[in-house]
Amino acid sequence: MSAPTTIETSELDDQTPPERGATARRWGTPALALAIVVGLLLGYAGGLLTPRLTRPGDASAEAGFARDMVTHHAQAVEMGMIAFQRSTDPEVRSIGGDIASAQQGEIGTMQTWLRSWGLDPAGSEPPMSWMPDGASLVKDGLMPGMATPEDMAKLRAAQGRELDVLFLDLMIKHHLGGIHMIDGVLDASDEPDVVATAQTMKNTQRNDLTNLQNALNRLGG
Template identity: 70%
Template sequence: MTAPTMADRADAPAPAPSEGGRASARRFGTVALAAAVVVGLVLGYVGGLFTPTLTRPGDASVEAGFARDMTTHHAQAVQMGLAAYQRGSDPEVRQIGVDIALAQQGEMGAMQTWLRSWGLDPSGSQPRMAWMAGGQEMVKNGLMPGMATPEEMARLEAAQGRELDVLFLELMITHHTGGIHMIDGVLGNSDEPDVVRTAQTMKNTQQSDLVNLRNALDRLRP
């Protein structure tokens, strides 16, 4: 019998892989796929864990400034609303007062929760209204837009009956008008979903309040 030549060996088909070889390849492919899935899951988890920390509002952010300043703004509205509720003579004015006090107290709680979740102090190092373009020029004698002066607050605390009703309505109309201006400032400069959603709710509520306040003032004003 003639021995096979080099050409014959070169033209011969390669031996088929054994079952063991195919199984090893399949096992390797499965392990590699599983490893890739695990790595993807880990990276997704780490990304989800750290992204909020990396993107949350900072101490000098629009969101933090708004939360701090609007908390102070709301605190005065709560004081005014309780004065109307406790000492007002007109049932509608008393109801408007307590509604405003309760709503704004709840919003103050929400804004303080934001600051805690962002790891920020309730009071920051930035001047009042520094978060809003031209905001510092709006601060008069330390008061933000719409806020009553100490003298006006003293008059409200001393007033009784119908005099208190009318004064409350006048002061709260000015207060809400200034507050809406501040809300527009954060709505135009923030993309933080919870902040935008809550601020829009604040604006809608205060606009509705203004209608009721003005109608009541038209009815009661001499």
């Protein structure tokens, strides 16, 4: 298991941990799955609300961010569902469920952007090529913060406290990498929908980081 990650205080300054309700703790897996589907549909709708006179091109920062962040989010959804379905810790279950449902909805939004821009969801550009330092951030084919196949295999096999600590540690790294990517598109884009959604993602993930680190500290990770 990788060493615990220490969050830089600059990532957490002035952040107030959100009041996470007991909703996820009360839901069963079918109910969360339904919530994820609803979030995905709302994401699709949100991506279509604002008509555009101009559209980002295939090699644009907006298109690259959307494609790469869909892949990045997909791993977070899997990790969150593992925690929600199999953790025995109520707080970890709640965090996992919240992350899975929120990021699935954002996947829907970004996929809808690409369709509305008339772009291939996969594209031909290498991962992270839309960021100035992007090539150097890809390690063994993985974007910033993404868990390795070996780490994901460990998470799928883990149980009890080991599962909780590993999930929290991996998700902290995942969010920190995701925020770096979000900052990249915020620096590069003036597309209103992209900027607004990216800023919301950043705020949500910063709040998640507070909860993830607090839970990790409580469990002695």
